[in-house]
Amino acid sequence: MKKDVRILLVGEPRVGKTSLIMSLVSEEFPEEVPPRAEEITIPADVTPERVPTHIVDYSGKDYTVYKIGLSIPLFLKLLTFSFGVVFRLPLILVGNKSDLVEYSSMETILPIMNQYTEIETCVECSAKNLKNISELFYYAQKAVLHPTGPLYCPEEKE
Numbered sequence: 001m002k003k004d005v006r007i008l009l010v011g012e013p014r015v016g017k018t019s020l021i022m023s024l025v026s027e028e029f030p031e032e033v034p035p036r037a038e039e040i041t042i043p044a045d046v047t048p049e050r051v052p053t054h055i056v057d058y059s060g061k062d063y064t065v066y067k068i069g070l071s072i073p074l075f076l077k078l079l080t081f082s083f084g085v086v087f088r089l090p091l092i093l094v095g096n097k098s099d100l101v102e103y104s105s106m107e108t109i110l111p112i113m114n115q116y117t118e119i120e121t122c123v124e125c126s127a128k129n130l131k132n133i134s135e136l137f138y139y140a141q142k143a144v145l146h147p148t149g150p151l152y153c154p155e156e157k158e
């Protein structure tokens with residue numbers, strides 16, 4: 001049975017999380033964005049996998065994790081511990097602002113992908129050029145619905 005998919009955008013401040021969501025929704029690059037986009041729900045019939053999909057923004061400005069000096073991978077581990085059992089959240093690694101660079105960042109990304117098995121896939125995109133925007137959200141949806149690794153580890157929380 002297919003449940004709703006929730007996609008949470010996390011990343012350092014100013015990387016373009018809010019712009020990516022707004023570009024997806026309006027199909028154009030928003031010159032000005034609020035720190036955080038309202039949660040949006042994409043109805044099942046307009047998603048490729050036919051599953052209602054919620055997209056949740058996270059503002060760098062709200063990041064208590066940064067204030068107490070936590071890294072994003074550690075933050076995600078803590079997030080998974082807030083469930084009663086340990087879930088493995090599938091991750092998509094996103095390189096936004098590809099319009100600003102001539103080269104591909106794949107060489108930088110591959111070692112990170114090897115280090116974190118949670119990373120299902122990576123994608124280079126640009127909220128500004130609308131490059132790979134719908135693809136990115138599709139990959140995220142696919143990572144939840146058809147993960148390549150186990151999503152559930154039956155270890156009890158300590």
Ligand code: GTP
Pocket residue numbers: 011012013014015016017018019020030031033034035036058059060061096097098099100125126127128129
């Ligand atoms: P916080 O909410 O502060 O964590 O930032 P954010 O990750 O939501 O970034 P935001 O969408 O506010 O974008 C930060 C800046 O980057 C803004 O000036 C955007 O216009 C710009 N920006 C976002 N995406 C792109 C992109 O693909 N290309 C370029 N050139 N600029 C971008």
Ligand code: MG
Pocket residue numbers: 017018019034035036037057058059060
């Ligand atoms: Mg933002």
